[in-house]
Amino acid sequence: MPIEEAAAWIRQADGLLITAGAGMGIDSGLPDFRGPGGFWGVYPALGRARIAFEAIANPAAFERNPALAWGFYGHRLALYRQTKPHAGFAMLQALAEKLERGAFVFTSNVDGHFRKAGFAAERICEVHGSIHHLQCAAACSDEIWSADSFQPEVDNENCRLMGDPPLCPRCGQLARPNILMFGDWQWLERRSALQQQNLQRWLATVDRLVTLEIGAGTQVATVRHFSERQPGRLIRLNPDEPEIARHPDALALPLGALAGLKQLYQALA
The missing domain is CATH 3.30.1600 (SIR2/SIRT2 'Small Domain')
Structure with a gap:
């Protein structure tokens, strides 16, 4: 079964790259x-x-x-x-704790929910910024x-x-x-750029990377494109657009964030 294969991939990994789009927040009620x-x-x-x-x-x-x-x-x-982050966030943390290099989050979401759920600030890259920070x-x-x-x-x-x-x-x-908004030339990217530097340093320490992409659609494809460029294996959770093109080692699971994470968590238990 694909979910069992995905679980086996995570078991064999030494680092988990969690890439998340807007679909990650739907089960929280966003x-x-x-x-x-x-x-x-x-x-x-x-x-x-x-x-x-x-x-x-x-x-x-x-x-x-x-x-x-x-x-x-x-x-x-x-x-x-x-809004309280849904239970899938805690499941991701539990999975990451079992891996030698832990996990790093790359997200286009600006809601701050990975940090709110307890992920370390130095292990989060908010590529489009955060609503919890201001600029002129x-x-x-x-x-x-x-x-x-x-x-x-x-x-x-x-x-x-x-x-x-x-x-x-x-x-x-x-x-x-x-x-980062539409048509935005004034966005100050310094904070996100520093987070991306942290991410690249972490990636350099990982030998057996698995990217777990959750709820990233094609309308704003930043996360999907980033996931597909990474080395190692890719697992995509997306109930509407699970297809993966041009990737040699990938699993496409047509599941929503919480449902998919529950199945993965149970398969890894």
Whole structure:
């Protein structure tokens, strides 16, 4: 059975590279933004205004309408803070503890849930940044700081920030999440670049690598492309797009994040 083969691969590995896309968060109750219908179902005010995800998740939105842009990101920040990572995160940690070199996380998710679930900060690479960190919207400097002190109050019906937005401590202008957005030339990538350096150092210590990709789709294919470029074996968990092309040693499992991780965990028990 494929799940038994995947478990055998992990058993033989000395390091586990966990690559995760948006599908990793669905079992925690986080919304799925695939397609305008799904996105506007979560943000009906943006649906009424016919504002697509690509238009609001865009630095231009902070220039046009800061209250609306921070209504969207403030709601997401509060949601990610309130939501508990699902049990699959703990299963991944348990699997990693059995391996000589442990695990490293590479994710396009900005929700911070791997860190919240207990993964070490130095073993996480958030390639698109994190909503829990801020930067100047005008990129007046390369400073990136924690969003912990910002407690957004959002009018969810109208997707608008009710209070004051966060400001840059250096120039006093509007701050924004340190997230790579669509059409984004102002994103400060220093934090993510340092994480990628940590990842490359870790990869250099691993001889028998297995990449376990979870919930990474083709719409934003950063994670899929990264997974397929790695040496060693690749296991892909994806209920909708499990196919793997041009990889000599791979298993495609049409399973969601939590269901797939439960089966792997049981097979490795």
